[in-house]
Every structure is written in structure tokens, then in C-alpha cells.
Amino acid sequence: MNYDLATRPSARPRGKYGVDAPYVPAIYGALGTVLLVWGVVSRTVGGPAVAPWAFCYGCLAFLAAGLYMYATLRGKFVVWDRLLDDLALGGDESVLDLGCGRGAVLLAAARRLPEGRAHGVDLWRSQDQSGNDPSVTERNAQAEGVADRIELHTADITRLPFENGTFDAVVSSLAIHNISDAARRTTAIEEAVRVLRPGGRLVIADIRNTRQYRADLQRLGLHSITRRGVGARMWWTGPWIPTTVVSGTKPRWPEVPLRAVTTTE
Structure with missing residues (x-):
């Protein structure tokens, strides 16, 4: 990886990231x-x-x-450092975070992208994360020294405002389960795959519906699909609410057949 080891993301976060579902x-x-x-x-x-x-x-x-407090204040940062390391980013990619909130994953990705860009999408609802607001995410980006590497978007993850094949990697942490309808969750997965470039990697960490996500990725033709638990660092009150990661790679050829969109911003 080409990012500066002096600012390696495994250091404790310097921003204020709130509490998930406080x-x-x-x-x-x-x-x-x-x-x-x-x-x-x-x-x-x-x-x-x-x-x-x-x-x-x-x-x-x-x-x-x-x-719960350990998972939300420290554990998830450790887990996502490892997940982002596994992406082996070169530093010039474009990464999308679905449901970025205050930026815990978004900014960790941005620190790995000295020549790239990290985009965050959210509806900014405080019931999902305390103090969830784009201005807070921007302040955290300043604190982490990556304000020039991020772009924030207010949008529904079931209809992303991006062209097909825009991003080298798409990530999401504890966001898609907030969609109550199974069909709309599938739409969110389809959108994530649509905006992912051929050869790009999708990584989703969530507490529910991960078997559905895996089935959706299989149906959409992704390969190297994995589904695994991440351990006690992201237990939400105990082992009865673990976090599971589902990931897959979009094939380079042929591309997954997905709808074309015209975006306006």
C-alpha cells in the first residue's frame, strides 16, 4: 500500500464518531x-x-x-482497519461508503487514498447514529487530515446518484439492515454492484440479512464471495448479535447486466 505509514489508519481515531443506535x-x-x-x-x-x-x-x-459501547467506540474501527487493509488499495482509487454517518469507515478509507477519493452517502438520520449530520462528518475529516479527499452526498442507497462502474470499491457498515423491506435491501445491493467497476470489490458488514446479501451477490454474478463473522470486537451487546461480513468481486468480463441510469446533481 502506498499511503504514508506515519498516518497509518490503525491509530486511534481523532474524530468524534458518536454511538450507533444510541x-x-x-x-x-x-x-x-x-x-x-x-x-x-x-x-x-x-x-x-x-x-x-x-x-x-x-x-x-x-x-x-x-x-455495545466498546463495539461502537473502538471495536468497529479495529475491524474495519483490517477489512480495508484486505482491499490492498494502491492509494489512487475511488471508494464509496454506503451509509457513511459520521465517517468512521469513510475516513479510514480516505486515509488510504492520498491520490484518490472517498465518497460517502447517507440520509443523515440521528436514530441510526447519534449526532449524524454532514457537518459533523466534515469536522471529523478535518480532524483526521483527509478533508481534501472526501465528498459527501445526501441520497438513498437504493437509488445512488452515480454512473455505472464509478467506484473501485464499495463498502458499507451497519447500514443496509436499516432498510426494513427485503426487496429494497436487494435493490440497495443491486445499486452497490451497479456503481462498482468490473474487478472492484464490495464489502458489507452488518448484523442481519447477510445470507440475503450473499444470495443477491451470487445472483448478480459476483465471484470470490465470502461470508464470515468478525468476532467479539463487533458484538452488539453479546454473541447473540454478532457482525458478519459479506464480500465479493465484480467480474471483469462479462459485466453484470444492470440497468443504466442518468444522474443529475
Whole structure:
């Protein structure tokens, strides 16, 4: 890789990237507090023998919140450093991040592109990530020293405002599962493949629907398709909500038959 090793992306991020789905750790934290208070009160007043159970479940709730906060504040950065390293970018490519949010993956990609460009697409909804706003992403880009390497776009990932074969790589982290309708999720996958150049790599990390993504990539004719878990660094409250990565390469010839689009911006 040709990016400057002095600014290698494995360093701790310098921006402020918020919390993914911030209501989740808040709920677990509140539940843990209620259970521990219940256990203390029960033990104090000599009520039913619920104190041990309340303490146990209260601690588990706090543990779940802690695992979630680690995943969103640190774990996902470590995982994506490895995934982006695996792309073996030369430094002059064009990369697209679907659902870029505050820029955790987008800016990590941009740091690998001293002569390239990283594009981020989002609808900027704060329920998906706290403080989700393009101005925040731009400030993070300044903090990371890559403001001149990124472009932000407000768009729906089921209808991307780009021509066919625009990007050398397309990535997405914890975004496509936010689309509730299976048909629209498939459309998002089709759009990602459409804007990917022949020979380009698509990498999706998500907590649900990854078997559907793999089936969609197989139907669309991609090759070297993989589906694998990324381990405890991206457990969202525990091993019952793991992150799985699906990836595939668009064939160089023949190209995947996809609809042509005319874009206006």
C-alpha cells in the first residue's frame, strides 16, 4: 500500500464518531440500574428472595451495554482497519461508503487514498447514529487530515446518484439492515454492484440479512464471495448479535447486466 505509514489508519481515531443506535446502550444501562436498585431494596426490606437474581441480571445488562459501547467506540474501527487493509488499495482509487454517518469507515478509507477519493452517502438520520449530520462528518475529516479527499452526498442507497462502474470499491457498515423491506435491501445491493467497476470489490458488514446479501451477490454474478463473522470486537451487546461480513468481486468480463441510469446533481 502506498499511503504514508506515519498516518497509518490503525491509530486511534481523532474524530468524534458518536454511538450507533444510541438508544440501545441507554436501554440496557437503564435496565441494569433498575435491576440493581430492585435487588438492593429487596435485600434491605427483607422481601422475597429476588436479590441474587436482580443483581445477576443487572450486572448482565451492564455487561451488554459495555460490550455495545466498546463495539461502537473502538471495536468497529479495529475491524474495519483490517477489512480495508484486505482491499490492498494502491492509494489512487475511488471508494464509496454506503451509509457513511459520521465517517468512521469513510475516513479510514480516505486515509488510504492520498491520490484518490472517498465518497460517502447517507440520509443523515440521528436514530441510526447519534449526532449524524454532514457537518459533523466534515469536522471529523478535518480532524483526521483527509478533508481534501472526501465528498459527501445526501441520497438513498437504493437509488445512488452515480454512473455505472464509478467506484473501485464499495463498502458499507451497519447500514443496509436499516432498510426494513427485503426487496429494497436487494435493490440497495443491486445499486452497490451497479456503481462498482468490473474487478472492484464490495464489502458489507452488518448484523442481519447477510445470507440475503450473499444470495443477491451470487445472483448478480459476483465471484470470490465470502461470508464470515468478525468476532467479539463487533458484538452488539453479546454473541447473540454478532457482525458478519459479506464480500465479493465484480467480474471483469462479462459485466453484470444492470440497468443504466442518468444522474443529475
